[in-house]
Amino acid sequence: MSKIPLSNDAAEIDHLRRAYTLMFVSYIAAAIIFVYGIRHIYDQQTLLAVILISSALAFLLNIVVFHLTGRIDRACLVQSVLVSMFVLVLVYQGGYHNTALYWVYPFPIIQFALLGARRGALLNLSLTLLLALFLKFPEWTIAKYRPEETSRFISSMLTVICVGWISEYFRARSHHKMTALQRDQQTLAYTDSLTGLLNRRYIDVDLPAQLLDNPDDYFPMTVVMLDIDHFKEVNDSFGHDAGDGVLRAVSQLLRTGTRAEDLVARYGGEEFIFFMPHTQLNDGLKRAESLRQQLAQHAFALGSVARHITASFGVATCHSPSNLKSTIQMADKNLYEAKRAGRNCVR
Structure with a gap:
């Protein structure tokens, strides 16, 4: 994925x-x-x-x-x-x-x-x-x-x-x-070194060209952004190594919780984004909710204790290559709506 x-x-x-x-x-x-x-x-x-x-x-x-x-x-x-x-x-x-x-x-x-x-x-x-x-x-x-x-x-x-x-x-x-x-150089350039997921460079540089060349392979496409709730507290309380471990664990959950054709990327910091080809908004909301529940139920090993960590999700649907940037912006806006609504929810 x-x-x-x-x-x-x-x-x-x-x-x-x-x-x-x-x-x-x-x-x-x-x-x-x-x-x-x-x-x-x-x-x-x-x-x-x-x-x-x-x-x-x-x-x-x-x-x-x-x-x-x-x-x-x-x-x-x-x-x-x-x-x-x-x-x-x-x-x-x-x-x-x-x-x-x-x-x-x-x-x-x-x-x-x-x-x-x-x-x-x-x-x-x-x-x-x-x-x-x-x-x-x-x-x-x-x-x-x-x-x-x-x-x-x-x-x-x-x-x-x-x-x-x-x-x-x-x-x-x-x-x-x-x-x-x-291929090796391109993979290295487009891979996040910490999580092994795609990175922001791929989203900004290569994905738009892929959508233009093969639109039938993607659209309609739902974009989901998620941000780990209170992630700063994890770093402050348990250290950055523990925070990196959480990011890797969340990445693995996203890999196993999405389809083979979905594209999953670390967008920056504790923020992730994934693209679900041939998915309308309602289906995208349901899949985002399923991932939210899986994440909330997962116990993360932090220090000597296991803690539950949640994330907020923003969802939007893209129908053409020209709308990719605005769709990502809409998903980001909906993500912050989820944050303002109390976190650990999908908007």
């Missing part, structure tokens, strides 16, 4: 990397292939022109579907299959004056960028195996390649694949480690 829904900037960057690779193949590479296809119509190389133009149109169709659906994984997989088919057909036909082999070298790097290290390696090695069979059995292809040309091509392809795999594998590992480091 005090788990931080961390922002995922690293994942967004990786998504953009794949999307830009996909768009490069779909737009830039397709445009180049299309231009060569048109040119070969005038050269009366009909089969080569059909291969180039149809491949370019297939690449463009895939990117259009991606823009309509936003499904990056499917689009990258489809593009990789289209690229592989284009390479196979081009090598089968031979290209312009049997130059098809020269056009194959960039595509393993593209496959790694689209699919990642493991799937990219599987597809690249499978494609290279098929190409090796084409070149091993010349009768399978229209093009006629020289034996010394084919052996050097396969060796070069395997080299490109190995270098591409190493690059993609360690890029991915670096990406995961940086993501983990970012």
